[in-house]
Amino acid sequence: MTAGRAGExxxxxxxxxxxxxxxxxETLRSVLAQTYSALQVIVLDDGSSDGGAEIVRTAFEDPRLTLVQKRNEGIAxxxxxxxxLLGADVEYVVxxxxxxxxxxxxxxxxxRVLAARADAVGAYAVADWIDAGSxxxxxxxFARFMRARQAVRGGRVVPLAPEEDATLPELFLANHLYPPSGIVLRRHEIDAIGGFDPSYRVADDWDALVRLSRRGPIVPLDEILVGYRRHGANASGNTVLNVRESRAVWARTYFSADNSTADRQALRAAWRGMQRHKFRVKSAAARRELRARRVLFALRCQLDALAHLALVRPLRRWGR
Structure with missing residues (x-):
């Protein structure tokens, strides 16, 4: 059920x-206190054991809020x-x-951003970290990280201005658009890509953004409007899992049958430009280590640099 001004x-x-x-x-209070009131809020308890569902059930009496309890299946x-579960009247989703x-x-x-950009699949605001006590x-x-977006242009890695759209080649290389809490997507676009891929444990949102960006850009609002909670339970802190799933995103995107000819050309240029950039950066690091007479470290840096130069495309096996 929703409640808002007529026509919203x-x-x-x-x-x-x-x-x-x-x-x-606290999270629900921040959502339900939005100045935009036409909301359908669905909390899906994914087999929790800490009583969170009961808090939602008893602490809120808002007709826009629904609690659904289900067995544990993972975030995607x-x-x-x-x-x-969204109603037919829902046009946007967060x-x-x-x-x-x-x-x-x-x-x-x-x-407002999306109203001015009919070509965009979504819009996002900048987030910054908050601690367990908010x-x-x-x-x-973290806001600096979100704003430190890069793209490959003319074979070189260049910084993107904060107001520039996020597009497929950029999002393919790296995701600076998170958490998803600060992204409003057009509902028909997320439906069109089939939602989230459950084979991912932490990169499902990045993968979805990449697939969405084949359909149109994601437009930035360069203001800090999201508090991104950082604590020991964050899944994004699992380095091994992040590396494995990053490789999966690269390989699946690069070799996807959904790529147009233009997509394939853009992805190839982005990948090769980034690998050459990493070769130059790591070769420079190797020279610094050599000047400092740390020969073993210099050798390791140079071997790593050469590996990037040799990696002309992602490995297909990464996507399995």
Whole structure:
């Protein structure tokens, strides 16, 4: 059920909840306090064991909010389950993390961006870290990361201006557009790509953005309007898993049958430009190590540099 001013398009807010009892109340308050009021908020409890679902059930009496309890299936399947439950009137969707916070004007501001860009599949705002107690964390470090986007142009890696769209070649190389809590997507576009790939454990949102970007750009709003919770339970802190799934995104994107001829050319140029860039950076590091007479470190750096130069495309086996 939604409630808003006449004529407002409805935004569906899908919130997977897994052992998030500590933060779910604050997260929901930030969502339900949005200046844009036409919302359908679905919290999907993914087999939690900490009582978070009961908090949602008893602490909120808002007709826009629905709680669904289900067995544990992981975040991608849970997001897809929420997508399937959205009403027919929902035109936009946000996949909110259960511990993030959003500024009251976030949805209204992003919808204005999308209203001016019919070609865009979505729009996003900048996030910055908050700690377990919701205090700012990292002196703006994560916001700087989000703004430090790069692209390959003319065979060289160049910085992107904050107002430049996020497009397929950029998103293929690296994802600076997270958490998903700060991204509003057109519902028909996420439906068109079939939602999230459940074979991923942490990169399902990145993979979805890459697939969406074949259909159109994602437009930035260069303002910090999202609090991205950082704590020991963050899945993004698993380095081995992140490396494995990053490689899977690269390989599956590069070799996808969904790529047009233009997509294939753009992806090839982006990949080769980035590998040459890494070769130059690591070769320079090797020279510095050699000047410091750290010969073993210099050798390792140079071998790593040569590996990048030799990697003219992602390995197909990464995508398996």
């Amino acid at each position: 398009a409805t935004i569906g807010i899908i919130i997977p909840l897994y052992n998030g009892a500590r933060h779910i109340t 399947r849970t997001r897809n389950a929420g997508l399937a 996949f909110m993390d259960h511990d993030d916070l959003v500024a009251p004007e976030l949805y209204e501001r992003l919808l 205090a700012p964390l990292g002196d703006g470090e």
